[in-house]
Amino acid sequence: MLVDATAGHELLSFMDAYSGYNQILMHPDDQEKTAFMTNLGIFCYKESSLVSETAVSAVLFREEEGKQSPVYYVSKALLNAETRYRQLEKLALALIHAARKLRPYFQCHPITVLTTFPLKKILHKPELSGRLTKWAVELSEYEVTYKPQTSLKSQAERELCCLTKGQSVGIWKLQVDGSSNTKGSGLGLVLTSPQGDVIEQAVRCGFKATNNEAEYEAMIAGLGLAKDMGVKKIVVFSDSQLVVNQMQGSYLVRDNKMTAYLNKTKELQSVFDEFTINQAPRGENSHADALANLGSSIQTTDPKTIPVVYLQWPAVWKDEEEQVNDISNNRTWITPIVEYLEQDILPEDKNEARRVKAQSVRFTIIRGKLYKRSFSSPYLKCINHAEAKYVLAELHEGECGNHSGGRSLAHRALTQGYYWPTMRADSSDYARRCDKCQRFAQISHQPSERLISITSPWPFMKWGMDIVGKLPTAPGQKMYMLTVTDYFSKWIEADSFHQIRDKEVKGFIWKNVICRYGIPK
Template sequence: MDPIKYIFEKPALTERIARWQMLLSEYDIVYVTQKSIKGSALAEYLAHQPISDYQPMQPEFPDEDIMALFVENKEDKNEKAWTVLFDGASNVMGHGIGAVLIFPENQYIPMTARLCFNCTNNIAEYEACAMGIRAAIESKAKILNVYRDSALVIHQLKGEWETRDTKLIPYQAYIRGLIEYFDSITFNHIPREDNQLAYALATLSSMFEVDQDAELPMIEMKSRAEPAYCHFIEEEVDGKPWYFDIKHYLKTREYPEKASENDKRALRRLAGGFMLSGDILYKRNHDLVLLRCVDAKEAELVLKEVHEGTFGTHMNGHSMARKILRAGYFWLTMENDCCTHVRKCEKCQVYADNINVPPTTLNVLSAPWPFSMWGIDVIGAIEPKAVLTPSLS
């Protein structure tokens, strides 16, 4: 980390390091490692971040008769702030921009466009900002908050940084003309994690070639908390086990009825890790050990026997799943089922290794014997050094 110390204290010198050491030897430099000064850490931090508009504190209260102070809200009650998130993307595939207009009622309007001309990443940023501001003007917004994770564009639009690129000066003048349509507009810098939706729209438009004659597809996004196979493996409403289609394919090489091409391809890829011996289906483990596939009823019996059976030690869910694999059994939701079974075990809840020590020391409330003899009640504990003995007088 310290180049001067590295040059003077390296035992084996290379050609370039030896040359530097030779050049520095004429100055009689003696290297001493500086000790850490914790007291100057705050002073160095304040020195690197000076405040231009510093004002001394005034502790005197202007009027002692004032009971409370309220900040006047400048925004009209009927006019709430709108929000615009924008981002631009430039890569080998092309250039794209994305923006998100957020209504005061938390309604989102995503917008995306592909730039069919040569531009830089900063030009794409200004194009995305202009698209979002124009959408806010069309929606008749009067108070607007603009957010972006690019510090360069935000500080240039706020006027804090100078714009030297001749290609960006017309964009900056154009956006300043759009600002006049609003009563109040602010530009704010946010981290990349808070601008993921606009970033995804910009990346999608940069990698997707738009055909002006064809109709664009509508993208629908959903959220799923569980894998797709969990919904029909656990239920088994038709009375068939979860491995029925895999077993039927390995036996007859036939696909299920009404199966699409994607389903057939997924079934072939999934069946490659299984082997059928007679009427029993086995799963090939990573160490080529064959594991017997069991259905939901057999899996429940295996869970009870391994967890609280003859040799069961009431282990946790992950350890129990590994023990079941060593025993030679397999099903797809094994680890999740083991953790759920452990949480429902009554003995694990009763005899759990809980810490029963109180967080603080307990105080004795009984009085010492000298005070109890003279009829004096003492509340609370007294340390041994503070115990007083009554005098005979």
């Protein structure tokens, strides 16, 4: 509490984060991986070394005049279920734990996350798990942005080191293959951890090698990679019948060069506590074979990172059934959310920017279209108001329309997979304006005004009395009329008199009210 109270002021508490006894020293390579940075110079680095098999942690840094000084350190021991999270889920857990512990810093300053890992895409990807969705909603409270962090090391090497943290326990799977052609020789390595994380490499050989020599080179390179990761139990798969049988002792080795390769492989084999090698059919080893062909085909001497992009639809594909326009044509309620998800562009107004960031957690972009995550149904396609009118017209009075009411119409639009913010109000307004609904609707027998409640619910228990006159003279010189009216049934009792005195009133009430209906309450 003292640190929180004095941060940003001239005085510091007794827990001086600039002193040497509580500084968290980090390797320079780790400092380049993940960081939190504000426009006021506050940094929070979260390295892969701070995400282990049993715990996650984070450090809050402050930079002044080029010097970085730690301010706060938080950590969390993982529960039994949390230890089975994937690596990126653990990184997201470290971020959410830092946001909870350092809530005052996150609330007072805009935070920029510099990371080599795609945390933003992970938190906004369509196939999010329940916990990642919950964390994304929780982080939407703060002004957190994500930017890529450049580094001298290649991304593949950083991910390679990160994946090996705490995953040496269990049986690993290694697939190897070698390729040799007129363009050169290449090796393909696919190493799979017990948790399912895959590390793949395509190696270009700078020397000439036969097919058998390339197969041995791939075997040696793969075992060396597993050795560097601290793997103790491994199962190797190769499609080379010669290499597998020579390793198992079924084939004799007659060539001196093959003998040297076999001895080197046996030397690496002795490092592992459990080692098994099997011959895999070429069809089941296609992943390593593709990497080997890639390595033998590329003419290069420098390491490269070649991203593989999945193209789901052809470039000339066009959905003829879609009658809606692209989300980038006109500025609608969709535009700010799309600009933030694709380009990290936020409105200049801070309140509006906060609102857009909070909303964007529930949306994702699939094939250039914006979709909203629903709770119990598939993704809902987001449409603008012009497209909403077309959808409502088709659902209300189209071929399958039943001229339903506003509430039912909004529910039908939702179950058909569409969403826009004002769908309920628009549906009710459209149903009210429908000409056919007004013409052929059932006649309502309800009163045009609300009924007024009465004060007495019992009949003939409460009466109202009045004297009418002076009227024209009737037979018997009668010129006055005495009336009583029941409040509940509106029943009227009346009689005429020559004059009205207390005697006439008493006789009228006795004869016309008490004797007929009883004593009023």
